[in-house]
Amino acid sequence: MAVAERVGGAVYELKPLSYDDSYKLLSKRVFDTEDRFAPELSEVTRSILNKCGGLPLAIITIASLLASKPMQIQEWEKTCLLYLSKYPEDAIIAKDILIWSWIAEGFITNEGEHGRSLQEIGENYFNELLNKSLIQPVDIGRICENDGQVHACQVHDMVLEFTNQLSAEEGFVAAMPLDSEKEGILVPSVQKKVRRLSYNYRDNDSFLHGTYYTTNTYATAEARESLSRVRSFTVFNSVKSIPPLMIFRVLRVLRLDDCSNLEDNHLNDLAKLHHLRFLRLGNISKLPECIGNLQVLQTLDIRDTRSVIQLPPSFVRLRQLVRLIAHKVSLADGLTLGNMTSLQELTCAGLTENLLQEVCDLTGLRILNLMLSSEEDCEIFRDAFADSLSRHKSLQNLTLDPQAFTA
Known part of the structure; x- marks a missing residue:
């Protein structure tokens, strides 16, 4: 010009x-x-x-x-796509968390179809969304380099706008906004038939000390009725307080990404979540003893925890647990895992001595990922695991990575 x-x-x-x-x-x-x-x-x-x-x-x-x-979108495609509206803009979404959340909510139900597992069907759904450019692949480093697969994604801004609009119209997800003027909004102020709650705040203090969490407003009949129907509750930030878990009578997915400021008593009612299938607790210092009462739990994700987490004696009662994703765990004295026949995937950053033999005895494992700290640790595991390898007939993926663990 x-x-x-x-x-x-x-x-x-x-x-x-x-x-x-x-x-x-x-x-x-x-x-x-x-x-x-x-x-x-x-x-x-x-x-x-x-x-x-x-x-x-x-x-x-x-x-x-x-x-x-x-x-002309397929029903599964619409449902799985709308689920992305729970994530904040520009969020990096881990594929395994997304797929197993879909499974926990019952979006994927055709297990056995064409000989495929629920996870395999979920992988196919994820890849379909990728192929249609509804989600975009994200490189998260070494894991992608090792197997060439996509392990994380993001949602294009305009696609997110589209899904957020549809989600709001259908009451699919109630996502509390980032706008500081709206922080601290009471949960009951969202639509009464809310099924999924998602929080992501820039200013933690405003969130932590918002009206909802410093009053008994959740004790009103209207509020309790609203929360009693919630199937998924997600908080992406650090929290000091959450609503009493006993309110969430049909909760299937509980995701608290940063529990470092959360007092232990807030998880006391965890055992009352009888329908819980997916549990992600970031930065916890210990697992509550009542964890074993979650009889239908499929995924326990405590990967974002740097300290060693001891698995309590009740852990072995998680007979339907399929996945344990952790940083580093140890076993309570006398605890054995041999009866956990549903456990198919174990990912952790290292093996304490009392866990090494138990892993060797978990013959139903399909995926075993160990992010070990040195080549020497890899050799120790190989020597211990070699004798039991012939019994691991279901094992499809064994990864020993002599690198520091990254979530």
Whole structure:
């Protein structure tokens, strides 16, 4: 433009497309026709087009991301995609956490179909979302380098906007916003039929001392009724207080990413979560003894803990536990794991002496990942594991990584 002005040429500034033309371009690119978006998606469509600002390149980009034809989207695809609305913008989403949360919520139920496990079906769902560019792969380092697979993803901003709109319309997820003016909103203020709660706050103090957590508002009949239907409760930040767990009568997924400021008594009612299938506790100092009462728990994830966590005696009562993801664990005196026949995946950063033999006796393991601290530790494990290897007929993946553990 500067060159044109200097030589006396005319400058023609391209105007953005009108809303109608933007709508036609988006529809044409997604559906190959100029008017295919259903009326119930009008608000979502308008929001997306407003974000594009009439810029053809932006519209074409979002169209390519939506080329999976939302009106013809499979039911599993819609459900699994809406689940992503619980994550904050630009969050790095671990594939294993995502898939096993889907499983815990019952989104994946066709085990045995074509000889595939629930995890294998979940992997297929994840890859389908990748292939349709609804999620984007993220390189998280050495693990990706080792096997060439995608282990984490992010959601494109415009896809997240789309899923957030749909999620809000259907009451799928109630995600408490980052806006500091809205921090401390009472949980009961969200829709009464909320099924999934997700918190992510920038200012922890505002969150920790918000109205909800410093009063007994959750004790009201309306609040307790609202929380009693919640199936998934996620907090991405550090917390000092959470609602009494006994309120969550049908909870299947509990994810507290940073428990370093959470007093132990807040987990006392963990045993009353009779439907809990997925439990992630970050930065805990110990596991509550009542952990063994979680009779249908499938995943226990305590990977973001740097201290050695002792597995309490009640741990062996977790007969349906499929996955233990930890940093470093030890066993209580006399505790043996031989009866935990459902355990299929064990990932940890090292083996204490009393755990080494128990791992050798877990013959139902399919995946064993040990992030050991040295080549010497690897040799010690290899020598101990060699004699039992013939009994591990189900083992599909054995990784011994002489590197410091990273979550």
